[in-house]
Amino acid sequence: MVPKALVIVESPAKAKTIKRYLGSDYSVEASVGHIRDIIQPKNVKTDKRYNPATHENNSELRSYGIDVAGQSTSENTWEPWYVVSENSKKTITHLRKALKNTELLYLATDEDREGEAIAWHLVEVLKPKIPYYRMVFHEITEKAILEALNHTREIDMDLVAAQEARRIMDRMSGFGWSGVMRQVIGGGASGGPVQSPTTRRLVERERERIRFISADYHSLTASVFSEQDEMFPTKLVEVNGRKVVSGKNDFDENGELKRSSEVVILDQEQASSLQEALKTETLTVSSIERSPYQRKPKPPFTTSTFQQEVINKLGGSASAAMGIAQSLYQNGFITYHRTDSTALSDQAVEAARVSIQTVCGIEYLPEKPRTYENKTASAQLAHEAIRPAGEVFRHPDELKGDLNKDQLRVYEIIWKRTIASQMTDERGETARMLLGGIVSHENNSEPQAVTFSASGRVITHQGFRYIYEETTESDEESEGEGVLPDLPEGEVVTIGQIEVKNHSTKPPARFTESSIVKWMEEVGIGRPSTFSATIGKIRAREYAYKEGRSLVPTVKGIVGTNFLELEFNDEVQYHNRADLERSLDQIANGNEQRTEMLDRWWFEK
Template sequence: MPNALVIVESPAKAKTIERFLGEDYVVEASVGHIADLIQPKDVKADNRYDHGLHAENKTLQGFGIYSPRASVEEPWKPWYVNSPKSQKTITQLRKALKKADMLYLATDEDREGEAIAWHLVEVLKPEIPVFRMVFHEITEKAILKALENTREIDMDQVAAQETRRILDRIIGYDLSGLARQTIGGGATGGRVQSPTLRKIVEREKDRIRFISATYCTVTAELHASTAETFNAKLLEIDGQRIASGKNDFNENGELKKSTEVMVLDERTTTNLKESLKNESLSVESIETSPYRRQPKPPFTTSTFQQEVINKLGGSSGAAMAIAQSLYQNGYITYHRTDSPGLSDQAITAARASIENVCGLDYLPDQPRLYTTKSDSAQEAHEAIRPAGETFRNPEELKNELDKDQIAVYELIWKRTIASQMTDQTGETVRMVLNGEINEEEKQRVKFSASGRTITHSGFRQIYEETPDNSDEQETDLHGILPDLTEGEKVTIDVIEINNHETKPPARFTEASLVKWMEETGIGRPSTFAATIGKIAGRDYVFKDGRSLIPTFKAFVATNFLEIEFQDEVDYQYTANLNEKLDGIADGTTNQTQFLNEWYFKEGAWETKIADIQGLVKVDLPRIRQEIAHAVGLDLENNQTIYARFANQKPYVQYGMDGETASIPETLPPDQLSVAKAKEFLTLAAEPDTILGWVESQKALELFQNDLINVETILGFVDGKGIPVFLRKGSFGPYVSLGDFPKWPRQTSKEGQLMKQPHHLKVIKVACAYLKIAENNKENAALQTILNEPKRGVGKKSIETLEGIADNEKISLYEALEQQTFLAEKPSKAVKKLLKNIKKWHSENIDEPIGFRLRELLINTGYWKEVSRMEKAEEKIKLLENLLANMNEFQTLEEVLDVLDERTELKNAPKPKTASLLEKMEPDTISLEDAINLLSLPRVLPITEPITVALNPAPKKGDASFNLLKGGVISVHNGPFGPYLKADCEDGSNQTRSITEDEIFEVSFEDCIKHLETPKKFAQKQSKQIILKDVDGKACLDNVSEKPIEIKTGKFGPYVTDGVTNASLQLGDSIEQMTCERAKELLSERRAQQNTN
């Protein structure tokens, strides 16, 4: 038999399939996509680029996608390049292909898999027969059957994937660019991401608007003549129904039907309780009805994610990662599917399992058949089910799978089997009772009691479903009611009054968000997890338990998109795009025609983006004001308080330019009231506490010779010295000697310009261009830009120019104008530079400053230079943010003044600071305590050679070390507590932890004793924090069964079970970390590792 090469997507899948094929087959993995869209910065350097053909093609320049400008015949042409991370894989695949006589492409049978197969053909260019093989499960029979039933690549599916990629690239790039200019902080937008985020924010706004209503309900314990007791609920008084739930009230806390419904308050129910005591009721009616409940269908991708999150916890991403590992190793069928249907083989296997596990009583006469309700199901896959002709019991797999995998497999196994089982059946009884109370008013009351008996458990014998919101409320159902007849009397024994309060709409969990996305048609089940992950990764949401809470960054981003992209964030718009993709996939929609209409048509995407970009360029302050979240009106000063987001932090502000105060990033928006906002504003306005003053000579000693003139420190008062402040910091209270330089408010345009990353070269060069354009005598600025981009002016030439400038007392700019010694090429480049600088004072002078600077950077060639740099996209974004910031200023002089002021503030002397010790309380700290802290580190001189012998001596390594004569032992208060550091003869340092009680008192001799103790036996600096569960016992991880600790590492705090480490996410904190949340973080981290 000829040699065959089979290419699958993942190495794990390759290993599994290889077991089923003979030695004539070699199975290799593409490791996902091997080709992707070219980055726009690389377009001009690509060998396909032709300036005459492509220079004016905006989509190619901006997105790496060639567009035909409305030509129906000429298709859109994305420029694909081999993924850099796939180069090694491609080489390996080409090597394997040379030894093969036929090629089987066995990537997943969905649009992404079809596109990967097509890219493999395009990149590898095989000259041997190529076959497309597909399968829904990785079993020997399925693989061999797939080999016998190959087909060609489905180019309609490829076109649908390509169109989706084009839409995501264009929409994502355009929305993200605008979001970064208006919001900053890594803000992004996307075709699916933005409407999904809008829904999360909408729900939070509903909660903010919500006004709670209070009401009471009455439950009676009734005593029948048979001595049996049962409960009944008060329904009516004098024919008027009693309010009994949220459906009776609107979001303003008002009754929907005020004339038909009565609200019981506490006073009314207290009187009612007295009136009802020992009264009797008579049975008015008894209704009996059969009860039947059918099982839910087997899992689709969406229902699988929802059920895993609801029952097992974790995230949709973790659920999909575990499913991926189960599929790749042959335990379940393909897990990206819209279909709830089962094959005949699967139905047979399920029915056999039912008979074996539950018995024939639970096996219906006929199999159940399920079909999709969606018109847009992408592929003809089966539902997610256990793989194979027979379903393996989860108990059989406990030695093969870890606990997370077992839990997910068992859920799939039970759901699949339950879907083919009998209905749950029983009987529901509803009894209505009435009576008369209050002899004077003779009020008629009506009560209701309901009960249910289950005669056959059916599918619930094996699977308990998670109820959804639409399920009937069963809280008032009881097992069995007494056997009474109409007209029979019962006695009221006990009356219970229950107080209730309507609750705001529940926030989305990942499970409920996935359900909403599927029902609305936003995205695809296979991408739900990635979309939610992206929203969380951009700090648009954080988790509280399972709830997804939007941040104020999300509010501002959504407000911007709702104002400027009302149609595009409309849910139906996104759903319609998905329908178009489905049409392309099934061949009923023309790809080119759809893209042309969507992009080029009048009023379509291209025009709209250009209009909004122009608006942002000239009217950014107004836009930022419009997209702020209005918290409410402060009635005391008649000013509106807004919540805003800038410089990657949320804050509140009075009006457009009033006082500001930072707010916590994880403050739930529905908790930010006017009163709460005023607390933050009041706290921010409070001055730091001055503990006392330090006279000049003592201050110089505390600065330890780092300062020459104490008068340069802010806060210095002649005759008093320097103030000592007690301050509040991000990491707790601290003291400072002197005041900090007064920087402008971070949220002001001046503050934002100062906070730009001026240390980065692209920002330095851009600002230098601005300075030299305005004042050609700025020699330092000209030196910065002279070879940005490279103009061939060498170091010796620059030194010659500087010499000419010094000798003739002229500027470097004038020396450049007069020079005659440069070679032709650099001379030509310099003349072009000078020409563009001169234009600054004559062209576009009425345009915003940022716009003018952009034109200068483009005309001088620097913008092009940046677009070719490594990480060009990030650097262009930095420039865009800088230019947008500059557009807010009215004059160039204002911008230059701010840049000069920034330099002065940056170089101003900083106060000396020191953190408080753990045992110190801010309320009781004295000036003496503060001075002691500021005097650290204490320095103890080493006056003679000392050999320190370690005790106990280590088994390996040196048993001693020598201290450096003339060196010092210094005592510090570090981030992990007090410690000492000693200078050694070999140039190294020895450190040991000490206690807080020793920090001010430890002697030289005691320091030597500490140094004699090897580090491994010394007091540890980092504290061990072992999480506890609700019972106070150590929190054990579900998989490793080891205690979970919280630690602090190089990249911040993280949880660990000693095997897996998981960083804390936005919204998590060490203080509020729970056992459940820690397990969730570790589960998600393991899932990520399984997919890598």
């Protein structure tokens, strides 16, 4: 029986999963990613479109494979010369064969700029003489696939235009920078509009580390006992009304105190003298402040926050995290994993609330569902956040026979984060106690007034932390969660063990894959869906290597960055690339013309 319709997706794995939900009337095939790309400049003159009379003096076409002026005499058209990729020719032949005798064509590539562009290229190459429709879905479940078939649309040419503009800029910037870099630096050096600013940030951090001068200081902590013999830890925070230096925020990068007249830095001799003098002293409670504590859950995952969290929790790389997410999506376990959105559908919210009631209990279910405001205006917001697929969220224990170890761990993180995002707040109480005393030294007739601080937090309701705890890279000391005794002002406490510690300020930490992804998102460099590929390129081209989890720039990366800062300084400024990303968003949303944006970028820079 000849299928009545052909459905084209991007990957064979996705095709296999979707085929399970469609009957014999449908054939499901894969384009295996992009099928066309811009011609290589070396092949322009041998292309059948090339006309010496009109193209001989077209420098952009001969240098980049892009005909900026086109055939128009009044405005630039920015026409890339596309060619079918060598490794896609067999795929095209196969798709043309599959298209024969069918009545309908469904283009079911991913619903983002790249997927929209692939759908358009398929139409341009296959030239179907039958009706064709754009079919989109955010999860691969039977219900989602059947709904997508019944709610098709046309190809969104604004998304295609945004993708094409990015590809043109990548080609012209990459080829332009790389050519000059190879001539001057050699060694296969190359640059790119996202890769180079990101490498520059790694190099800048290394420069900060080289300039950094460490500073030494001491801290003093004491265990104290109340009249009821309740023990709790305290820390020296003031001597004679001046703050005791306690961390890197008190020093500049040269190791100098920022406010030397307002603070006191303890050296070994001073700290030891205080330690000895305090052994026979007492402290008096001068104040205690208690305040309610409340912490809200984080939103569900976007692509960027997903990559950061998986790297922090499981290690590995951004590309590995995205690879696992890709396999989970293609096999119907999670929703589409390239998204800037923190939104959940009504169906997903209900599934999360049912899971909360079943797994955690009714006391962890808020009265009303939570909603989260998206921080970006990009076109990718058509998607939901990354979440478990389906109307019912499958518990990770149910999937132990279906997923490998890494897939299961990633699925569990997504499942927990999604459910946690709809749970109650963590609630409790924080307290800060100040205790004062006077100490006298044998070798100093002047007594010193000292102030110690104790802090604590009591959790009365775990809320979302019942099931999920976010992992961070911060090396800052977290506030204690111990219980402080309820002491009245004026109560005298005795001092037990006293400890002096030596500290040295540390240079800024090198970026990890997680922290560079976070930086790229915050600054607006690249798209979340391309972060992992960018980091992969930087490492593959030996501009940086991994030492543990840290990304360390190489000599090649440092030399390349120095060169680009001298020769292409404007292009590697972070705000310039972020402005371009916003312009691409405007094109994708239909608010700006591709040709006007490219004219401004190329001719006015």
